[in-house]
Amino acid sequence: MDQLEGRVAVVTGAASGIGLALSGRFLAEGMSVVMADVEQPVLEARAAELAEAHPGKVLAVHTDVADAAQVRGLKEAANEAFGTVHVLCNNAGVAAGRATWKTRPEVWDWEVGVNLLGVGYGVNTFVPDMVAAGEGHVVNTASEAGLHAAFGLGVYHATKYGVVGLTEALAGELRGTGVGVTCVCPELVDTLVFESTRNAPAHLGLPAPAHIPMSDLEAMMGTTAMPPAEVAELIVAAIVEGTFWVTTHDATAPRVHARNASLEAAIDPTPGGAS
Numbered sequence: 001m002d003q004l005e006g007r008v009a010v011v012t013g014a015a016s017g018i019g020l021a022l023s024g025r026f027l028a029e030g031m032s033v034v035m036a037d038v039e040q041p042v043l044e045a046r047a048a049e050l051a052e053a054h055p056g057k058v059l060a061v062h063t064d065v066a067d068a069a070q071v072r073g074l075k076e077a078a079n080e081a082f083g084t085v086h087v088l089c090n091n092a093g094v095a096a097g098r099a100t101w102k103t104r105p106e107v108w109d110w111e112v113g114v115n116l117l118g119v120g121y122g123v124n125t126f127v128p129d130m131v132a133a134g135e136g137h138v139v140n141t142a143s144e145a146g147l148h149a150a151f152g153l154g155v156y157h158a159t160k161y162g163v164v165g166l167t168e169a170l171a172g173e174l175r176g177t178g179v180g181v182t183c184v185c186p187e188l189v190d191t192l193v194f195e196s197t198r199n200a201p202a203h204l205g206l207p208a209p210a211h212i213p214m215s216d217l218e219a220m221m222g223t224t225a226m227p228p229a230e231v232a233e234l235i236v237a238a239i240v241e242g243t244f245w246v247t248t249h250d251a252t253a254p255r256v257h258a259r260n261a262s263l264e265a266a267i268d269p270t271p272g273g274a275s
């Protein structure tokens with residue numbers, strides 16, 4: 001999609017972080033943007049702010065991406081407001097850090113529902129129109145956590161590995177249709193993703209998130225967080241140039257290489273693990 005002006009984008013998880021930055025960036029490109037999020041008051045506030053500079057170009061639709069019927073409702077609202085959708089960003093995601101074996105089934109359901117099923121429902125709902133039109137672009141946000149695993153975020157890794165596999169398959173399925181596909185695998189980005197339990201369904205009984213300053217997270221992870229606007233910039237370039245992979249940090253490729261090397265050499269990837 002080398003021409004974004006006048007086109008229509010749907011962004012899930014648009015009330016915060018990368019999704020909010022993408023929405024602003026698409027508007028600056030002259031697109032109309034449908035902002036979808038489960039956190040309704042924040043969504044409406046952010047959409048109203050963006051609409052001030054771009055009147056008539058912003059629609060906010062309260063959507064839980066883990067609910068296929070709500071994703072269908074999102075598409076209907078987008079079509080009614082702006083017509084055919086050209087760019088779909090399956091960006092909504094949550095991270096709840098507990099060891100995999102300590103994660104309750106209901107929490108598995110929540111995280112898999114948002115991070116993996118939400119992407120699948122988005123693809124299933126929006127791609128048929130793109131294929132029929134012979135043009136469009138799907139951006140699925142996975143994570144560096146979908147390319148190799150650390151410890152303590154097992155459910156998150158499971159969902160993000162799933163998004164990477166889904167997106168690689170989708171790109172092959174759509175080859176020759178005119179619909180492009182991008183898989184976004186960020187390392188640390190300065191957002192509220194580590195406070196994801198703010199949006200957890202109440203019945204899960206998860207504690208309210210503690211705010212950890214980004215500088216502390218950077219120190220813990222030995223990295224520098226990328227501003228979300230820079231991620232949005234990379235994603236827009238990928239859409240225009242038709243690039244599949246988007247990563248944010250130079251450290252990602254060597255880590256993936258080390259993980260793949262452990263597989264090729266049949267070496268246990270866990271530190272201190274037996275070969």
Ligand SMILES: NC(=O)c1ccc[n+]([C@@H]2O[C@H](COP(=O)([O-])OP(=O)(O)OC[C@H]3O[C@@H](n4cnc5c(N)ncnc54)[C@H](O)[C@@H]3O)[C@@H](O)[C@H]2O)c1
Binds near residue numbers: 036064095188
């Ligand atoms: N921030 C990072 O370091 C980082 C790194 C790798 C990948 N990611 C991924 O980037 C994506 C965007 O996250 P972010 O970092 O901007 O975090 P964020 O928490 O700032 O934004 C995520 C948005 O998703 C929304 N959301 C949560 N559950 C939803 C649901 N069921 N339906 C619709 N919307 C829902 C939230 O309300 C929030 O507005 C996520 O998929 C995340 O996993 C983030």
